[in-house]
Amino acid sequence: MIQFNDVSKIYNGSVKAVDNVSFDVQDGEFVILVGPSGCGKTTLLRMVNQLEDITDGEIILNGKSLKELNKIEMRRKIGYVIQSNGLFPNMSIEKNVMIVPDLLGWDRKKRQDRFNHLMELIGLHPDEFRKRYPHELSGGQQQRIGVARALAADPPVMLMDEPFGALDPIIRNRLQEEFLQIQKEVNKTILFVSHDIDEAVKMGDKIALLRDGQIMQYDRPAEILNHPKNDFVSEFVGQDRVLKSTSLYSVKDLEQTVGLSPHDDSARIKTIKENTSLRIILSMLLNQEADHLVVEDSHGNKKGSLTLDHIEKFLQVEVREKNDGVSLQHE
């Protein structure tokens, strides 16, 4: 667990990059730090592995204040991925990936096994890449290697500074999906910096939205989208925040909240799976692909059908009802 207690970072005695920030990241949680450039998100991230000093307050890592920990040793227990991958051009891919295990004194056999395992995890063939060099790889491959390198010594905590920021949208999307799969397998505690709210919504268990070094809102993505705490948050997440939020729900959520209609085979229908995201459903309906969508569970049993009305009703329940709760709190 990472705890931030009244953490501040002041440059040159006056510029406040991080201003009195407090929040907790639970074990196994994937937290995205998001905000406009200059909001202090990267500084905050770099304070965790002590690349930036803490001016005020403290960061507690698994019960111990950072100040008590040896810088070098603690960094080796934290995976670190940066935007421009930071692979070392003088080292082969295997050496790059295995640098921390090498520093930790793992023996050859153990390192080799670990390399093979990691490469399979990120979907690259170990023997094909072992002896190659970073410049021979595409941007997407380099970034995958960067992730593998951060995972090399199996650190409980990962810090990722816009790891997919420099990639083109198609590759970025693919790497995001892949990384979510990897996270399911490895279950790390992750702090992830992004300037892209879509990425944050897609990847994070929680989002910390920052402005001018302060946390504007720290919540689950659905809460941020549906119940922004202030104007800055609602502006940052965008006018289409309701549309964005549909990607957070699946048909199953809708079924539990508003239920489905009995299905009717006479109309134009299309069959969909229960775990499909509402965003895709909405798009299919708006695209007039069918009048009704018939929902199937994982065993192929038909559970009922839905139309645009269901989605509208669901969003009303999710957004409006809870909004009332929030506005009460404001008064």
Next chain:
Amino acid sequence: MNRNKLISLIVKIIFWVGLIVFFSWAFSNDMFLPIFEEPGAFFNLLGEHLILVLISGSLAILTSIPLGIFLTRPRFRKVEFFAVNIANLGQTIPSLAILALVMGFMGIGMEAALVALFAYSVLPILQNTIAGINSVDEDKKDAARGMGLTNTQILWRIELPNAAYSIIAGVRTALVMNIGTAALAYLIGGGGFGVWIFTGIQLFDNAYLISGAVPVSMLAIAVDYLFRGMQFVLVPKGLRLARQAVS
């Protein structure tokens, strides 16, 4: 690309033809006679020349590479600016002037020549060491630090390997210049092939002139090739491949 290759081929052919013409002319006119008539003196001069170059050169390497590393440490960044500027300024002083200056302090003899050659070789190596280390991407160092490499490990595993090409190029330049400048050591009583070259100049004797100048040139070319080879061995394979991929 092909055009460039063609041009470089033509240049090479002209160079080799010129060389063959020169050597056939030199041999047919007995221009290398002093070497065959006085082999003792020749090897003596060769020995002096090599001693001048080896001692001053290796001392320069041993001081300027560590100095360059030292000056690029974050703590000494401010001094680095001065050092680079002094090095740049020093580079513009003609080699003959350095010899003259050193003679003013130390008088004549091999020691004075060694000091002058040393001073002359330090600068290019220092410059290239600093430039090479500074050219290492800040992101790479940041990644290394973030993963828990110590400063010493960053130096040996990241900075020096990535700066190797530039450092060796600096050593190569310095030594080639050193060999040429060592021919001037004669002027302050330092010995070396300068003895024959200047004798040749003073006596209008082409045979002495060429018997001194050609070995100096060949020595310089040999050292140049030697260090090209060293670049191949010492620069990490990944960087060599990356360099080829770019060019």
